[in-house]
Amino acid sequence: MSDLLNQIQALSDADAVALLRRFIRALGTGLPKPELVQRQAQGIADALSLVAAPEEITSEGDIARSALQILAGDARFRESLQTMVSNAHSTFSRSDGQIEVSDLLAVLQSQVPATGGAMQQTDRTAAAQPGLVRALARHLLRTVGLQPSGTQADAEYPVWYATSRKPLDRANPSLGFGVERDHCIHYGICKVFIPKSHKVGSTGSPWWKRLLSATDDRMRVLTTDSLQVDAFFQKMQQHLRQSNVEDQDAVVFIHGFNVSFEEAALRAAQIGFDLQIKGAMAFYSWASRGSVKMYPADEASVELEETPIADFLCDMAMRTGARRVHVIAHSMGNRGLLRAVSQIAQNAERRSGVRFGQIILAAADIDARKFQELCKAYTLLSERTTLYVSSRDIAVEASGWLHDFPRAGLMPPITTAAGIDTVNATNADVSLLGHGYVAEARDVISDIHALIRHGAAPAQRFGLRLATTVDGAPYWLIGA
Known part of the structure; x- marks a missing residue:
């Protein structure tokens, strides 16, 4: 244990509580808009209440020491904490002027449930671990003058869609969309029910878990409303304008193989809800057949989506008024996205008005050489591009075996490229197939x-460790 962690662990309950309160107050008073601090803190609290266990921690000192040890593991806070631990009268100095209370809360949210990390567990804190997130949230909110929201109520979460699928009934698009590809793109909004029992990373438990827990935590699509293309973008623009400035981002999710329209809507809603996307969460649903046996058909289908995906992304960037448009692609959806972004980059006239925020590529079922050949387009059009890979991804491994060529999302070998951050998520995902970590693994969700x-x-992101390939190329490790 480092000297700083030892010093924190040795603090009395009263001293630990006083230090944590002084630290957060000093952090908050430096912000130009105190009301923004409160709004951000409340939003984090709402999210925390979703995943917290019912147990509570009795010792406020344990809460404070645990929080301080977690924060001491983050380079943004370490030096100031060391100064404050050593000098009871020192104040917190923000050298870069960018740190906010929400940064602090996000660090706690992502790290408390994990094992290890910066927190050094005592017998008492280990025993209280299931309730630590909720207790920390309450303690921190009290410090900035707020009360926690309590148990999260059932919610409805809207997701905006564009799809190349044929409607099940053209006369009534509200019935949803099937597996065949249409000659035009359909637009609209799905409202998705999020139960109060929702857990981060899940769209619902298997039947046997619901039976044992006597709780139905399944998300479900409530309505599917169709819109004409112009009305779609006008309505999204209006929606974003009504949001707080810091929330006026849009996120587009592109699903992978073996996904129905309804499954795509649920997954997009789960990702958006868990990431706390308050602007616009959208998804593009290409005509996957929704069957493992139809893998060749899905390959043929996604090859036809290059131009529609490019058009949709350009429209999102140019017609919505979004502050930034981020893109998340999963599995085979990376094939459509890579070709679409490459098309945009090659078209100088189109590219002049298009710029994306974060492009996030997960479990990419695409030839590694083709990825390296075309991926420069990502660096031309995005603020940052991140490629998540894994060695335990059975689905992408099967694709590699089928094609007899390495896949970008599977390691070894690990795929790296200039200007793209590669993150090894092998240790973050403990699911059976190891393929859904972009939406299901808490560490990855926190990083996104x-x-x-x-x-x-x-x-600068908490929980990532630098590593290098055998050729000396850098990449990052996430997870225990």
Whole structure:
């Protein structure tokens, strides 16, 4: 344990609580808009209440020491904490002027549930671990003058869609969309039910878990409303204008193979809800057949989506008024996105008005050489591009075996490219197939949240460790 962690662990309950309160107050008073601090803190609290266990921690000192140890592991806070621990009368100095209370809360949210990390568990804190997130949230909110929201209520979350699928009934698009490709793109909004029992990374538990828990935590699509293309973008623009300035971002999710329209809507809603996207969460649903047996058909289908995806992304960037448009592609959806972005980059007239925020590529089922050949387009059009890879991804491994060529999302070998951050998510995902970590693994969700919210480089994001390939190329490790 470092000297700073030892000093924190040795603090009495009263001293630990006093130090944490002084630290957060000093952090908050430096912000130009105190009301913004409160709004951000409340939003984090709402999200925390979703995943917190019912147990509570009895010792406020344990809460404070745990929080301080977690914060001491973050380079943004370490030096100031060391000064404050050593000098009871020192104040917190923000050298870069960028740190906000939401940064602090986000660090706690992402790190408390994890094992290890910066927190050094005592017998008492280990025993209280299930309730630590909720207790920390309450303690920190009290410090900035807020009360927690309590148990999260059921919610409805809107997701905006564009799809190349044929409607199940052309006369009534509200019935949804099937598996065949149409000759035009359809637009609209789905409203998705989020139960109060929702857990981060899940769209719903298997039947046997619901039976054992006597709780139905399944998300479900409530309505599917169709819109004409102009009305779609006008309505989204109006929606974004009504949001707070810091929330006027849009995120587009492009799903992978073996996904139905309804499944795409649920996954987009889960990602948007868990990432706390308050602007516009959208998804592009290409005509996947929604069956493992139809892999060749899905390959043929996604090859036809290059231009429609390019058009949709350009429209999102140019017609919505969004502050930034971020893109998340999963699995086979990376094939459509890579070709679409390459098309945009090659068209100088189109590219002049198009710029994206974060481009996030996960479990990419695409030939590694083709990826390296075309991926420069990402660096031309985005603020930052991040490629998440894994060695435990059975789905992408099967694709590599089928094609007899390495896939960009599977390691070894690990795919790296100039201007693109590669993150090894092998240790972050413990699911059976190891393929859904972009939406299901808490560490990855927290990292994507940091990317979208702050656009920080890997070295500035909590929980990433630098590594190098055998050729000396840098990449990053996430997870225990």
